[in-house]
Amino acid sequence: MRWLAIILILLFLLLLDYKWGEKVSKASVRKKIGVERESNLTLFTAGEELFDDYFAELERAKHHIHILFYIVRNDEIGQRFFSLLEQKVNEGVEVRLLVDWVGSFGLPSSLRQKSGQFAFANRPTLPFFFYKLNERNHRKITVIDGKIGYLGGFNIGKEYIGQDPKFGNWRDYHLKIVGEGVHDLQRQFQEDWKKATGQSFGNSERYFPPLQKGAMKHRFLPTDGKYLEEEFIQLIKQAKQKIIIGTPYFIPSKNIMTALLEAMKRGVQLTIVAPTQADHPLVKEAAYPYFRQLLRAGAHIYQFNNGFYHAKVIVIDDDICDIGTANFDRRSLFINYEMNCYIYDKPFIQHVKQTIERDISTSTLLTEQYFQQQPWFYRLKEIAATMTAPLL
Structure with a gap:
């Protein structure tokens, strides 16, 4: 019991350190408008x-x-x-x-x-x-x-x-x-x-x-653990026909998930490309609850099979392409210092879309049946991944 009490106290102190540090850090972050x-x-x-x-x-x-x-x-x-x-x-x-x-x-x-x-x-x-x-x-x-x-x-x-x-x-x-x-x-x-x-x-x-x-119009977007979520939501809300997301880690915030689901409700096609294999523990399982929900809403989700997929890309219709350092996860949204580039050049955007199509050609389309066939212990890994998602 003594060891349990010590562990609980240490966990509480770590949580207090994290929450208080986050509050102090975010208070000093200014929004950078490229x-x-x-x-x-x-x-x-x-x-x-x-x-x-x-x-x-x-x-x-x-x-x-x-x-x-x-x-x-x-x-x-x-x-x-x-x-x-x-x-x-x-x-x-x-x-x-x-x-x-x-x-x-x-x-x-x-x-x-x-x-x-x-x-x-x-x-x-x-x-x-x-x-x-x-x-x-x-x-x-x-x-x-x-x-x-x-x-x-x-x-x-x-x-x-x-x-x-x-x-x-x-x-x-x-x-x-x-x-x-x-x-x-x-x-x-x-x-x-x-x-x-x-x-x-x-x-x-x-x-x-x-x-x-x-020849190409673009804008850089630096973020320091703040404001990236609202930037991504603004991108999603601009979509009229199609959203393409390529990312090694798909662990969105609640607000971004809401924006994606609302986009699909208004007829926007959502396509996601993610890796089949993972390079860190639990990051793959952390994406599964979101994938299941998006599949039910009509999203197309592909798992890249030709090695490891580490690209960070978002394409909104034929109008905007985002390439940079930020993953589509909570660590990039709320903790990490990132740098993205919004590109507005249509020929370049078409080139990126063609590149993504080639990546999709070596990928497997994910289905709800895939999750139904997973062993029971995969659900346990999902639960553990969901609990630790903010730090993955």
Whole structure:
């Protein structure tokens, strides 16, 4: 009984830490309204193609390289990444590397020292240690010479180029940005860098050079654990014909579920693409109660079979496409720091829709019968997943 009492007290203290920390953190978050920009955008969906282009652009850097990732692995790809950064530092290029403390936990100092100026983002501190342990910087931003930017779902590691036998092919969506929108990526990196280090690199032309407009209208949306829910709801309410959601984790809030169901009631077709396999415990089971409800309402839900599906994409009719770092789950909605890009260019949106159709062609259509055939212990896993959904 004594041990039970101790466990209950510890759980209560953790809950108090989390709730109080959440309240304090959210009180200081301001809403960021991105400005519509015009840039040239390139979509990458395969890690090898992305990193061939990414490393080539890093090689060409002349003045500075600013990088923020959630995960950087100490493996073959990570070694190549750090070796390249070390090379650029030796050439006199300013390199600033910011990685999430939890996502890249255990990254050896021998590698960190190669990357010029290095810092951990969102290192948990007192007070509210447990809440801050969950409050992760999930953004993945690169800015090269203030002229070229990258944003999306890929991190640095061998699994992202399909070399992890557990996952096989890794499907993700990542943008390359060339044009005036790069300034917004630079400003967000600067804000995150200053929060982590207390240092700012200023607003000189070196970091914010004059940029030409590109061909595609878009808007960046940074969120810090707040306001993403209302942004997604606004997207859903705009839909007239079709909503497409691609996500590795489907754990929506109650308000978003209500918006999706209301959209289907007014005749909007909802299509969801999610992975067949999971990369974290219980995240797959956490989606099942929502999937069953949406299937009954007429949604089309596909499970991707050709490896692991990690893309974060929303398409509203032929009008708006959202690609970025935010998953369709409560952690991204209410805890993580994220960065999304709303794209308004119709030819680009058609390209994204065709890409999603190819993903659907290697997927299985989910049915209610699938859930009826699941063993009883899967229901227990669903219950456990539902209870822990806010932190998954």
